[in-house]
Amino acid sequence: MASGSQYFNYKKYFSFVLMAVADANYCFTYIDIGSYGSSADSAIFGNSSFGQLLRTDGLDLPQNSPLPGTNGPPLPSVFVGDEAFALNTHLLRPYSGHNLNEDKRIFNYRLSRARRVVECAFGILANKWRVLHTPIVLNMQNAISAVEAACALHNFVRQRDGLDYEEPVHETLERAHWTGLDILNYLLILALVSTASTRHSRRKPRDGDNDENKKLPKDCSGIPRNKESGVYVIHPQEFPHPLIVYCDMTTHSGGWIVIQRNSFNSEITWDESWTTYKYGFGNVEKDYWLGIEYIHQITKQRVYQARFVILDNNNEEKYADYNLFSVEDEANGYRLRLGSYTGTAGDAMSSITAGVAHDNMKFTVKDKDQDTNSGGNCATSYGGAWWYAACFASKLNNKNAIHWHGLCNGNCKGSTVLIRPADYCIYLD
């Protein structure tokens, strides 16, 4: 055994750290491997050749240039990293601490979304070379070589075969999931974004291969039914880019996209602006809002159904199914269109007292009043954003004020909103 005691980490396993930079195509452009598992995150980065080159401006980064589609000032290319990194001209990290103001919260959401590329790269890597899911029964030097080889093979396969969409990509940074894995600590994660990311060569198209993303499913109903729930990449028809979503593959035969998830004492405030509600926020693995524009883009592809899952104030799960669900475009205020109700939660979306039903309502946010309340803005009065009428029988986008008429009165414990194609075949069990 060549491994020294410094590889012996606090978990009492022999471990080492893989730190990587990934580009926008999920390929690794730099890896640093073999740092002691007992080292602090920031020390590993600082001691790596990459960290030193970044500090001394020795990396061959592209010239400063305006952001695409703007005449704005030239900006530097940046790497995005997590809290372990120190801020640098070429490195963006999240704001830390609680009680951040709106601008800082939005920045953190956007940064988190950008960082997801490298999280996905790790997910694709570990799902293809599944030895990385388990303790590696090799001496330390050979284990390091095996991981280096897996990273090189990952790039090789990525450039030729593209993304295997059939594998979930969520088991990456959630180290709690990795109970069997202590050889690798995915501690330090960076993704190269901005103009530098476009320099990577893409694979050559093959005959009959017109669209690099043609393998991506249009929604979670395109994921094979035997796959587990988790984070997947989908690409709605006619939409310019893929989306990262959570697919629920178990509830009532699966195939659902989670478009909203909220829980008691949520980490997010839900008190966001129109633009933020438009493009989404939160953590796709925890509480999040997918984005009303994306929900529209998904539901315009075909006919969808929805399930609203509500945890009442006793933590009992109830549901409301609507056999049709669509959201109109922004010009029409993202108006909600629902079909008929069945379920156990009660119909708090449509067949309820006139004036508070949400079916056929536009989407209202604190800075965009599209409700039917002539006396003011329901979102300003009651928080969050919803298909407010004058004002509500349900509201799910609130911190610790989740409401579903007849079930829980602002004290529901959680909610999840699921959508899938209306003609999705269910198992009879």
Ligand SMILES: [Ca+2]
């Ligand atoms: Ca109003």
